[in-house]
Amino acid sequence: MTQSIAFHSYKGGTGKTTIACNLAAMLATKGYNVSMLDLDVYAPSLHAYFEKTPYKWINDLLSDNAKIDDVMVDMTSVIEEYAGLGKKGGKLWIGFSNPQKEEVYKLEGGGGKQANAKIQLLRKFIQLREDLISEYDSDYIIIDTSPGIRFWSINSLAIADTLFLTLKLGDLDIEGTRKMANDIYGSFTKFGAKSYLLLNRVGGYCVPNTPIVPRNNHHRSEEEGNDAVALPPQYDEADLGKSLSDEVSMDLISAIPCYCDIQFSRKEFLTVLQYPNHPFAKQLEKLATAKQIKV
Ligand SMILES: Nc1ncnc2c1ncn2[C@@H]1O[C@H](COP(=O)(O)OP(=O)(O)OP(=O)(O)O)[C@@H](O)[C@H]1O
Numbered sequence: 001m002t003q004s005i006a007f008h009s010y011k012g013g014t015g016k017t018t019i020a021c022n023l024a025a026m027l028a029t030k031g032y033n034v035s036m037l038d039l040d041v042y043a044p045s046l047h048a049y050f051e052k053t054p055y056k057w058i059n060d061l062l063s064d065n066a067k068i069d070d071v072m073v074d075m076t077s078v079i080e081e082y083a084g085l086g087k088k089g090g091k092l093w094i095g096f097s098n099p100q101k102e103e104v105y106k107l108e109g110g111g112g113k114q115a116n117a118k119i120q121l122l123r124k125f126i127q128l129r130e131d132l133i134s135e136y137d138s139d140y141i142i143i144d145t146s147p148g149i150r151f152w153s154i155n156s157l158a159i160a161d162t163l164f165l166t167l168k169l170g171d172l173d174i175e176g177t178r179k180m181a182n183d184i185y186g187s188f189t190k191f192g193a194k195s196y197l198l199l200n201r202v203g204g205y206c207v208p209n210t211p212i213v214p215r216n217n218h219h220r221s222e223e224e225g226n227d228a229v230a231l232p233p234q235y236d237e238a239d240l241g242k243s244l245s246d247e248v249s250m251d252l253i254s255a256i257p258c259y260c261d262i263q264f265s266r267k268e269f270l271t272v273l274q275y276p277n278h279p280f281a282k283q284l285e286k287l288a289t290a291k292q293i294k295v
């Protein structure tokens with residue numbers, strides 16, 4: 001069976017692309033055939049992440065100017081380069097989206113003047129998924145999407161079996177997230193899709209994960225002296241994850257800490273392959289082997 005997993009979020013910059021790419025690479029090293037799609041059609045980034053200019057883009061497929069074989073790029077060598085897997089590893093195919101603004105506008109306009117042009121495009125997305133399953137023998141289809149509730153952000157979720165709603169702590173929009181979970185995800189889950197919360201950049205690695213009491217809430221004793229430093233309050237992530245998960249009625253699939261070296265790296269690139277012992281790689285290992293996404 002194929003698992004099609006889409007990464008989505010209410011706000012931007014939550015780590016969708018980073019986690020999606022690392023998960024795809026991790027699954028391929030485990031011997032699975034992975035097809036990855038850049039369906040962040042409003043602001044594509046996989047071509048920049050992988051430093052690749054493809055012969056044809058997903059946009060060409062959608063406008064009938066390319067076939068699937070022209071669009072899907074075999075990126076397995078990237079995996080082999082780092083992981084030295086030879087024939088053991090699975091395949092990693094990637095379909096890139098065109099970042100040129102004319103191409104983005106074309107999709108935004110629905111690819112044509114006919115009233116049903118957007119529906120036609122959606123059908124092509126669905127066909128793409130079918131072809132990736134039948135012709136590419138994909139075990140996993142990993143989909144990177146645009147944040148928010150714009151037309152293609154939501155419609156690209158239609159080809160997923162599993163939705164990961166990615167949240168970055170410190171920038172929570174509980175109300176927006178809850179509304180999106182109820183209004184939008186509800187309509188997908190009604191037809192059998194599963195959705196999970198994925199917390200990213202939680203405290204615990206370079207940020208203390210214990211709550212710190214601010215000075216004015218703190219009844220200090222005489223012995224404590226005056227040199228106690230009042231740091232901003234931290235979330236208690238375990239509680240926050242639980243209450244969020246209750247509020248939006250979605251199980252929490254993972255809570256990945258914030259790693260300064262990733263956040264401030266000049267260019268994060270497949271940490272799971274470059275630094276397999278990095279704690280981020282261990283988190284991704286857990287996600288890749290989670291029973292909820294088993295094929
Ligand atoms: N666990 C993490 N720890 C530290 N930095 C992280 C972590 N996850 C992601 N980042 C960093 O956060 C930034 C945003 O990540 P990313 O581009 O993957 O988000 P995104 O959700 O795809 O954004 P957009 O909505 O704009 O497409 C990047 O600089 C990335 O390296």
Ligand SMILES: [Mg+2]
Nearest residue numbers: 016017040045
């Ligand atoms: Mg992104």
